[in-house]
Amino acid sequence: MRKIVECVPNFSEGNNRETIEAIAQAIKETPGCTLLDVDPGKSTNRTVYTFVGDPDAVVQGALNSARVAREKIDMRVHKGEHPRMGAMDVCPFIPVANVTMDECVAISKTFGRLAAEALGVPFFLYEAAAVEDYRRKLPHVRKGEYEGLAERLKEPEWKPDFGPAEFIPQWGATATGARSFLIAYNVNILGTSNQAHRIALNLREAGRGPDKPGRLKEVKGMGWFVDEYNLAQVTVNLNDYKVTPIHVLFEEVKREAAALNVGVAGSEIVGLVPLASILMAADFYMEKENLFILDEDQKVRLAVERLGLNSVAPFDPREKIIEYRVAGERNEPLADMSLRAFIEEVASRSSAPGGGSVSAAIAAMGAGLGAMVGKLTYGVRKFESVDAQMRKNIPPLHDASARLIPMIDADTTAFNDFMEALRMPRGTDAERTVRAERMQAGLKKAIDIPLTTMKLGDGAWDAFCEVARYGNPASRSDVEVGARALETGIWGAYKNVMINMADITDNAFKTRITQEAEAIVNRAARKCAEVLEILEAR
Known part of the structure; x- marks a missing residue:
């Protein structure tokens, strides 16, 4: 996050x-x-x-x-x-x-x-x-x-x-x-520079001129021959990969090349790419081939393989994907503790970690139990009839659990900005004004963390209901515990939102966030009850 x-x-x-x-x-x-x-x-x-x-x-x-x-x-x-x-x-x-x-x-x-x-x-x-x-x-x-x-x-x-x-x-x-992120991208053609350029003209936004635009928006491109590789390339700049993603360009080049009876031999990314662009390609090929993949590293491998990104030079995700390139040591000391150490830290004579971190941990475990039951159901021969439901509902539970884990530490550090503001000078009117503004900004940040915990947990409920409805009945108690844990985690985060709201002076912010938080905590109570009712009726 x-x-x-x-x-x-x-x-x-x-x-x-x-x-x-x-x-x-x-x-x-x-x-x-x-x-x-x-x-x-x-x-x-x-x-x-x-x-x-x-x-x-x-x-x-x-x-x-x-x-x-x-x-x-x-x-x-x-x-x-x-x-x-x-x-x-x-x-x-x-x-x-x-x-x-x-x-x-x-x-x-x-x-x-x-x-x-x-x-x-x-x-x-x-x-x-x-x-x-x-x-x-x-x-x-x-x-x-x-x-x-x-x-x-x-x-x-x-x-x-x-x-x-x-x-x-x-x-x-x-x-x-x-501006948007620009991706420099080349698709390899087993043909001539002329053929590569013909393909580029058909695809790039400018096309062959004002009267003959190309098919793909936010794409600039041309064709050339690379002696070093002994092949031609359609070389493009994707000015906005969310408008024309990498995989769309690659598939369109394949289509154009097939019309010319020309082979395509993979592609290469010049420079760095955002992780999202690679995962978009993975999602495309997963849907196209009816694949079910949850782990991020496997999705990246799929995209690299289908796009042929290793064709002319090794594609090392750790070097080519920005998020991996800049990732340092994970700063999540609480989440990285053993369970015993975390509980002992909570029980120690210290205000942190407190209820917010515990709420995030409980919510993460609740969503995790839902994901576990889905995974124990999917792919089992006697439950094949509900594979479609599991494929749809495991990912949001898996994702919610993973994204809630960092909130354990985020809640503990949420007050850092507020505490720094408290230490600011207040000798003059100007200093007091700046200090007050920084304190309010710090409080809003402290509210945003547990509110985010609530939102992440809230996004798992519909999938939870489906797992309760179609999941392995032998895991009923796991679903029950998971639903209660998720509801409790959301409720605890709600309490942390509201206790910090008391000193907020921005009434519009207070009204808007309070209404949002109350809607989520009330929905949690209803959805937890719904999960338990579904299980009772099975």
């Missing part, structure tokens, strides 16, 4: 190794940031950095790198083949995991404001963060480049979103915003 944002700042320096390394070091040394790639170009005189982190960390990493660029890059002497208008030319933020595009828009605005204030330079918002449509596309924002920037900044319609509306010769200007 960790939030991962990618940041890809482009700096107008591709030759000076000292400057390139200094910017990289600034990112590396930012807590919470993982630098994934540094790609300098000599002819473009430009370096592209790729790093990831949580929302707060990526903002700080981008700020730290921009400070170095402010000191070391002088646009007055810059020459290069790539269009550019500033020392940090562009700085997009991209949602990778558990983050929305709207959140990335907010992140880019925070960064733009803070960087403009700290550096005294102009920043423009583009793509999803753009306030005006005419500023949405980067080429429009960058029109005239650095050389035309001084005159452009005099025009009222090109007043920067942040920073001074004046030309800063050493820096220029920067565009920041939010």
